[in-house]
Each structure stands twice: as C-alpha cells, then as structure tokens.
Amino acid sequence: MGRYVIRRLGQMIVVLFGATVVLFCTLFILPGDPVGSLGGDKARDPAVVAELRERYGLNDPLPVQYGNFVKNLAQGDLGEDFTQRRPVTEILQPKLVNTAKLAIAAIIIDIVIGVLAGLIAALFRYSFWDVLITLLTTFAVGFPSFVIGMVLQKFFVVDLGLFPLISDGTLNSMILPAFTLAILDAALVARLMRGTMLEVLRADYVKTAVAKGLPRRTVLLKHVMRNSIIPVVTYLGISFGTLLGGALITEAIFNWDGIGLALVQAVQQQNNPIIIGVVTFGVAVFVLLNLIVDLLYAVLDPRIRLA
Amino acid sequence: MTTSHVTADVPAQRGTDGETPVLEVRDLHVEFKTREGIVKAVNGVNYSVKAGETLAVLGESGSGKSVTAQAIMGILDSPPGRVAKGEILFKGQDILQLPEAERRKLRGPKMAMIFQDALSALNPVFSVGNQLGEMFRVHQGMSKKDAKAKAIELMDRVKIPAARSRVGDYPHQFSGGMRQRIMIAMALALEPDLIIADEPTTALDVTVQAQVMDLLAELQAEYHMGLILITHDLGVVADVADKIAVMYAGRIVEQAPVHELYKRPAHPYTRGLLDSIPRLDQKGQELYAIKGLPPNLLKPPTGCAFSPRCPKAQDICRTELPPLVPVSEQDGTELVGRVSACHFWKEQIHG
Numbered sequence: 198m199g200r201y202v203i204r205r206l207g208q209m210i211v212v213l214f215g216a217t218v219v220l221f222c223t224l225f226i227l228p229g230d231p232v233g234s235l236g237g238d239k240a241r242d243p244a245v246v247a248e249l250r251e252r253y254g255l256n257d258p259l260p261v262q263y264g265n266f267v268k269n270l271a272q273g274d275l276g277e278d279f280t281q282r283r284p285v286t287e288i289l290q291p292k293l294v295n296t297a298k299l300a301i302a303a304i305i306i307d308i309v310i311g312v313l314a315g316l317i318a319a320l321f322r323y324s325f326w327d328v329l330i331t332l333l334t335t336f337a338v339g340f341p342s343f344v345i346g347m348v349l350q351k352f353f354v355v356d357l358g359l360f361p362l363i364s365d366g367t368l369n370s371m372i373l374p375a376f377t378l379a380i381l382d383a384a385l386v387a388r389l390m391r392g393t394m395l396e397v398l399r400a401d402y403v404k405t406a407v408a409k410g411l412p413r414r415t416v417l418l419k420h421v422m423r424n425s426i427i428p429v430v431t432y433l434g435i436s437f438g439t440l441l442g443g444a445l446i447t448e449a450i451f452n453w454d455g456i457g458l459a460l461v462q463a464v465q466q467q468n469n470p471i472i473i474g475v476v477t478f479g480v481a482v483f484v485l486l487n488l489i490v491d492l493l494y495a496v497l498d499p500r501i502r503l504a
Numbered sequence: 505m506t507t508s509h510v511t512a513d514v515p516a517q518r519g520t521d522g523e524t525p526v527l528e529v530r531d532l533h534v535e536f537k538t539r540e541g542i543v544k545a546v547n548g549v550n551y552s553v554k555a556g557e558t559l560a561v562l563g564e565s566g567s568g569k570s571v572t573a574q575a576i577m578g579i580l581d582s583p584p585g586r587v588a589k590g591e592i593l594f595k596g597q598d599i600l601q602l603p604e605a606e607r608r609k610l611r612g613p614k615m616a617m618i619f620q621d622a623l624s625a626l627n628p629v630f631s632v633g634n635q636l637g638e639m640f641r642v643h644q645g646m647s648k649k650d651a652k653a654k655a656i657e658l659m660d661r662v663k664i665p666a667a668r669s670r671v672g673d674y675p676h677q678f679s680g681g682m683r684q685r686i687m688i689a690m691a692l693a694l695e696p697d698l699i700i701a702d703e704p705t706t707a708l709d710v711t712v713q714a715q716v717m718d719l720l721a722e723l724q725a726e727y728h729m730g731l732i733l734i735t736h737d738l739g740v741v742a743d744v745a746d747k748i749a750v751m752y753a754g755r756i757v758e759q760a761p762v763h764e765l766y767k768r769p770a771h772p773y774t775r776g777l778l779d780s781i782p783r784l785d786q787k788g789q790e791l792y793a794i795k796g797l798p799p800n801l802l803k804p805p806t807g808c809a810f811s812p813r814c815p816k817a818q819d820i821c822r823t824e825l826p827p828l829v830p831v832s833e834q835d836g837t838e839l840v841g842r843v844s845a846c847h848f849w850k851e852q853i854h855g
Contacts, residue, residue, distance in 0.1 A: 401624040407579045408619075409690065410611030411642055423629050499674040500628055 201503040202488070209484045216480040217473070221263050224469050253279070253470075266473070275474040280466060285474040289456055293478070295366060296448070296455030300440035302375035303382070307433060311383040312426075315390020319425075320417075322395065330387060337384035346377040346450040364453045374451040378444050382436050386429055394425040427497045431490050438486030442479030524596045525552040526697045526730035527576065527615075532590035534568070534575050534754075537583060543801045545571045547754040548590070550828075553730035555697065558721070560733045560741040560762070562777065563751035566798050569734045572751075573700045576732075577617050578607045595697070612643050616691035618720075620703040622683035626675035632659075632686050633671035639693040658689040662719060681712035685719065692723055699724065700732045705740055717744060738781055742766065747841060750774050753799050753809035756828060760842040770831045770844035770853040773810050808847070820847055 230246075250256050253276075254265060269276060275285035314334070318327040337345075353359045353373060364370040397403065398421060406420040443457030452458065456475045463471035495501045534546035546568040553559045561569045574580045575587050578599070591598045594614065599607060619625035627635060636658055637651030646654065652671060659667035662685040664678075675683055684704060691699055701720060705713040721744045724731045735741060741748060742762060749759040750773065758771035769775045776794040796813035799805055805812055811821040824847070831842040834854050846852060 401619060401621065402627040404579055405619060405625045406627070408577050408611055408617045409639060410608050411638065412608065415642065420627050498629060500676050
C-alpha cells in the first residue's frame, strides 16, 4: 500500500513534467509578445519593454526559462504575473478558495440529486418517475453548460430576481453557478447509479439477503447501496478533480472570481505566469484526486488489491 | 422409513406417526409473466418434509425445482413471478396467507436457504463475520460484539480452520469449499426447522463435494431439521436423501423412498436419468443420454410433458396428462410413499 502510493506519486511527477513542458512550448509558439501587449493598443516605450522582458527572463532560451520555473516551483513559487506584478500564488489563493467552494457545492448537489434520482429510477423501474428522470438526464447531458447557465440566469435572476446577477462570493450568489456546474454530472451520476443499482438488485447476494430475512430497508440501504455506490464514488472523485481545476465557462458566465475565470482572463491578456500556475495546479489536483479515488476504491471494494 | 406420500390432489397428509410435517407444499402453481406470454414454471407440485427428513428434489434445469424452493422461501422475483395457486404449509400454517412482514420473520429463524454458488451469493464487500453476525443482529437484536463471537462459533461449527482469525476476511479470500461452509453456517445460524439447499455442491470441486455434503447431513441430523435438497446430481442424492421427488416441466413425475427409486423407477424419465449416470462396468460404451430438450414452458406439449422425449410413448401419452397415482406391487399391495405420473407405470416398474 505505502509502496503503491509512493509509486503513484512518482508517476504524478512525470505527468506534471510532461504537462508543464507541453504548456511551456505552447505558450512559446503562440504569436504575440506578452509584454508588448500589456499596454493594450498603445505602443510602448521599447526601453520599458526591454526591461520587462529582462525582468521576467523572457530573453532566456526556453529550456532555461523552464529550468527556472521548475526550480521556483519546487519552492512553491509560481513567479510574478505580468499585469499586477504580484506573486502568482498570492493572486490565485483567494480565487482557489472560491473555486473550491463552488466545486464542493456542485459535488454535494451531484450526490444528493444524482444518487437520489438514480435510486428512485432503479427502484421504480419503468414507472413515471423513472421515465421522467431518464428524460431529464438526457436533456441535461445534451445541453452545453453555457446554455444551462444563461437559461438559469434569465429565469432566476432577470425574471424572478431571486439571485444577484454578478456573484459576490456569498452563498446566495453561489447557488446558480453551482447548479450550472452540477447539472451535467448529476445527470451522469443518476444514470450511472440507476444502471449499477439495477445490476446489483439482480445479484445473487441480494437474494441471499432477502432469504436471510432482513427487512427491505436493510437489504436496500446496506447490501444494495454499498455495492451500487462504488462506481459513483469513483466517478465523482475524478469529477471533483476536474472541478477543482476551475470551471472556465460557468465562472465566466456568473463572473465567479475563481481560477477558471482567472485563466480565461489570463489567456486573453497573454498573462503567461497565471496560465502556467492555473494549469499546473489543475493537473496536480487532477492526478492527486485520481490517486485518492483509487485508494478509496480499494477501501470500498475489498476485492481490489493495490499493487 | 417415511410414510408421507403425495398424490396429485390428495389433501392434508399426515405421517402415520401423526407428526405434522415441517413443510407441506400443496398443489403449488407458479407463473412468470414474460413478453412472450405466461410461463408456467410450476404446475401443481405436492411434497412434504418432516423434521429430520431429507427430501431430494431432482430434475433438469428449468424443471421448476428452484422456483418451487424460492416460492417456499418467499423470494421469488415478483414481478414477473407469482404463486398462482396452492398452499405452502409450514408446521400446518399456510404461509402464503401471511403478510410480508410476518413472512420475513420466518426466513432465518424458521427456514433458511443455501444457494448454489457461494461466491456470488455472499456479498463481496462485507466480511463473512459481518454477514454471519447479521443474522443475530437483525433477528435477535444482538450487539455487534456478541454477534461476532457467534459468527466465530458458527465458523468453528462448520469446521473452518482458524475461524477467529478469519472472521474478518471477505468471501473472495476463501476457497470454494470454505465459502459454501460459510453459506451453510449462515443458513444454520438460527437453527431453523427447515433448510432448503439449492444445488449446494454443484459449484464445487468433486473432491470437496462429498465433504460439504457430509457436513450438511451431519448438521441436519444434529439439529433435527427438515432438509430439501435440490439437485440434478443423482450421485449426491443416494447417500443423504430419505426420499426423492423427480420433477419434470414443473410437475412431480415420480416420488419414492430413495433406494426403491434407484432399484425400480416407475417413470421412464427417472429411468433415463438413472441410465445417464456413468458406470465403471460400461467403460468404453457410449454414455446414455435422454434424447431431445426439456419442453418450452410457454407452450408445453399436450398430454405428458415428457412424451416427446419418451422412448415408450404411446398415443395416449400425447393427448392425456397422466395423473400422479400411487404405485403398487404386482399383487396390488401398496408401495408406501411411491407415486408416479406415467400412464404405463406398471410396465415401467414391473418390466
């Protein structure tokens, strides 16, 4: 087990290395001069530009730039951004908290709605509720999140005035973006849950549980649930990793001050240190969450052996 | 030997010793609704088991033997399955009339079932100790600690080595034979009056089959339980059963005390089954097999369901359903406990 974790962490470093190298090369290839475009449309004093390029090490060859990045990263330093000239970590920290808040809210919605809907659909198969849930999940999977986000905004903000249009980080302003973010996963979780549960309900050990004289509640909540939940936990774990990496579209629509929005703005401004910071963090979190999910999987299903 | 005998529509049967059977199934019909129509899986089964007695139910896959067992336990998949007709008397009380809550309380303390494949019949994500202890926790409200102690005791009882250290292990960590012992332990946990074992040794290695069967027989004798042993393996039956009921297409076609059935079958289907047992003295010869396939229960053949496969079938067999009738000696003395559903049982048994 310990060995397994160490090996997986080693793999994580390799993945991080690969991701950042690709990122660096991509940013290098991109047209335009990040420093030159800082002033917007106004032409800049060449001397200032030259000094800035020197200050950010942009004159160094790419491998040297990368080497410096890795050296700083090892000390937890992601460099200084181009626009505010503040440390990237300092800029991203509060945004990260916001993104995490949104991700946690979305996952809670996924669990509550997705698991419950899947459970109902499976237990009352082919009933009105099952058909309704199947229909709704199909819609939810089919609509892109920006459509869902904007429709929610139109109804709940513009027409009903229930929530603020611009998010201010309060719980009230979090509800719509969290739902927008959660709807797709909740639908997928509901379908996953329904499918596995129907399979588990047919399993021999469920028949054994009934034959043991257990009350229906115990059969369902213990024997069926515990087995049905395994793939859902796996799915949600990985989904959580993706969410923590920042939700670009949702955060942009609701102006949610998270790392997704920061990434969108940074790309527009060619603010490379922010881009690198967000992407590096996103990759690290995703890989780490994957590891946690695998460990959790082994806990939930004793047949899985980590080696 | 046992004296309870079974016929198509004879009502209450008591053994001559006046003892009420632990279980008596009367004219049981079970149907399954499918897209293609109604499948009549069980069509009027009658049998009974007394305390300490072993009834073997023999038949091919699809003959309705497992469905009958599930109907007794009340664990039919419903829908699509349902008991269409009949009575299931447990100690004289028709349990089909009981509300589900009462029915549930019978499962475990009064009647229990052992399934064929213990690997799939045990829940993979709970330890065997948990699953064994569950019987005591749910039915007797025992504490977790006491239930675990009981689980260890049970595992010892079914001769699982190092029970104390293995109680926390999961089903996949046991061998097939050990897993089936755990299934047996679970069924015996609350010392029920009736055990139904649905092909308990089919999924096991031949070497382990005998051990598991012996264990089951030993525990049955010790607890003086009624045992219904469902199997298609005639070899397993001979040693442990008191009487045998042979099922075909949802009906009992013959019932007899075990040794008499082997000696003188009174139904061509039983004859066919016995002839298909490989025998050492016939080494080198082609193994006998009953020709054809079991009937489609969506549209069972008219007359005797076995007639399309029967080597001795006559015209009457294809038109008239043979009733289950008592079998007698040539001189007319009744053969106690023997019945056959063949128009030509006389020819079959007396040659």
